[in-house]
Amino acid sequence: MKVFVAGATGALGKQLVPMLVANGHDVVGMTRTDAKRDQLRSLGAQPVVADALDADAVGRIVGETEPDVIVHQLTAIPPKINMRRFEREFALTNRLRTEGTDHLLSAGRAAGVKRFVAQSNASLYARIGGPTKREDAPIDDDPPPEMRQGLAAIRHLEAAVTDARWTEGVVLRYGWFYCPGTSVALDPLGSQVEMIRKRQMPVVGGGTAVWSFIHIEDAAAATLAAVEGGPAGTYNVVDDDPALVSEWVPELAAAVGAKRPRGVPRWVGRLAAGEWAAVAMTELRGASNDKAKRELGWQPRYPSWRQGFVKGLG
Ligand SMILES: NC(=O)c1ccc[n+]([C@@H]2O[C@H](COP(=O)([O-])OP(=O)(O)OC[C@H]3O[C@@H](n4cnc5c(N)ncnc54)[C@H](OP(=O)(O)O)[C@@H]3O)[C@@H](O)[C@H]2O)c1
Numbered sequence: 001m002k003v004f005v006a007g008a009t010g011a012l013g014k015q016l017v018p019m020l021v022a023n024g025h026d027v028v029g030m031t032r033t034d035a036k037r038d039q040l041r042s043l044g045a046q047p048v049v050a051d052a053l054d055a056d057a058v059g060r061i062v063g064e065t066e067p068d069v070i071v072h073q074l075t076a077i078p079p080k081i082n083m084r085r086f087e088r089e090f091a092l093t094n095r096l097r098t099e100g101t102d103h104l105l106s107a108g109r110a111a112g113v114k115r116f117v118a119q120s121n122a123s124l125y126a127r128i129g130g131p132t133k134r135e136d137a138p139i140d141d142d143p144p145p146e147m148r149q150g151l152a153a154i155r156h157l158e159a160a161v162t163d164a165r166w167t168e169g170v171v172l173r174y175g176w177f178y179c180p181g182t183s184v185a186l187d188p189l190g191s192q193v194e195m196i197r198k199r200q201m202p203v204v205g206g207g208t209a210v211w212s213f214i215h216i217e218d219a220a221a222a223t224l225a226a227v228e229g230g231p232a233g234t235y236n237v238v239d240d241d242p243a244l245v246s247e248w249v250p251e252l253a254a255a256v257g258a259k260r261p262r263g264v265p266r267w268v269g270r271l272a273a274g275e276w277a278a279v280a281m282t283e284l285r286g287a288s289n290d291k292a293k294r295e296l297g298w299q300p301r302y303p304s305w306r307q308g309f310v311k312g313l314g
Pocket of ligand 1: 006007036050075175177
């Protein structure tokens with residue numbers, strides 16, 4: 001198949017493109033910058049240059065390359081997020097998830113694209129009930145103020161993709177990424193590991209939130225499976241081992257040779273880093289990967305972050 005990857009040079013795209021090429025697909029990789037053409041060629045993709053926020057440019061290159069499948073992995077998340085300015089840090093990502101999605105969908109529709117696979121996030125579930133959520137669980141309808149626009153952008157993306165009747169829309173709700181190129185990595189040093197080493201990442205409020213992680217190679221492998229088959233719809237792409245913050249933060253510290261993190265009360269965490277940070281440490285829910293395993297025939301190579309943090313940080 002001919003697969004058009006928007007976000008081909010990003011953390012996930014870099015893993016995905018060689019996997020697509022190895023499986024015999026023709027890959028078109030999109031970037032904003034001419035300078036990254038060679039990088040895309042070396043991954044095995046045909047480079048195309050366009051700004052995802054420019055509807056005409058996106059329409060033109062999708063029309064010219066005539067892909068069978070579009071993969072939307074566009075984000076613009078800063079390497080180090082200032083938690084006090086969360087909305088500003090995600091403003092461009094939100095535009096990529098709203099306008100960027102709409103432009104790719106319009107272009108894909110005009111070009112007769114058969115399948116459209118897009119990145120979403122598995123930490124969006126309502127903070128009620130049990131610790132691990134399936135895809136049909138409700139989405140948080142009352143997020144902290146600094147997450148409202150971000151969640152609205154994700155809702156827009158998910159609805160636009162799954163409501164498209166002219167194509168097979170697939171939404172992949174990825175867990176928290178780790179591995180080189182992400183914030184949980186040793187080489188190059190990721191921002192979360194740096195914070196843990198500087199003891200700037202305490203366990204807040206008892207660390208009662210549950211996070212679902214995914215090694216980025218496993219996320220790319222699930223994306224490959226979703227490009228190649230499986231029913232349209234929404235899938236959690238997470239590992240088998242939803243993790244309490246009170247467990248994973250100390251284990252990550254141990255894995256990267258840092259001192260054991262301190263514990264601080266919720267109000268201290270909120271004061272220092274804002275309500276979203278406090279929620280992320282005390283209330284988030286994890287996700288179940290049963291559907292992705294069953295319907296996409298996918299298995300994570302790193303079934304648990306416990307091994308992944310020891311062997312998979314680069
Ligand atoms: N589930 C998760 O935990 C999750 C999800 C997403 C990201 N992240 C984290 O966020 C950080 C950055 O992630 P990332 O590598 O995906 O982001 P990134 O380095 O910003 O890459 C995003 C991709 O989107 C493309 N892009 C951005 N704006 C564009 C535009 N206007 N037009 C065309 N293309 C555009 C970039 O292309 P060019 O730069 O080549 O133009 C790049 O290919 C990492 O630490 C990652 O782990 C985490």
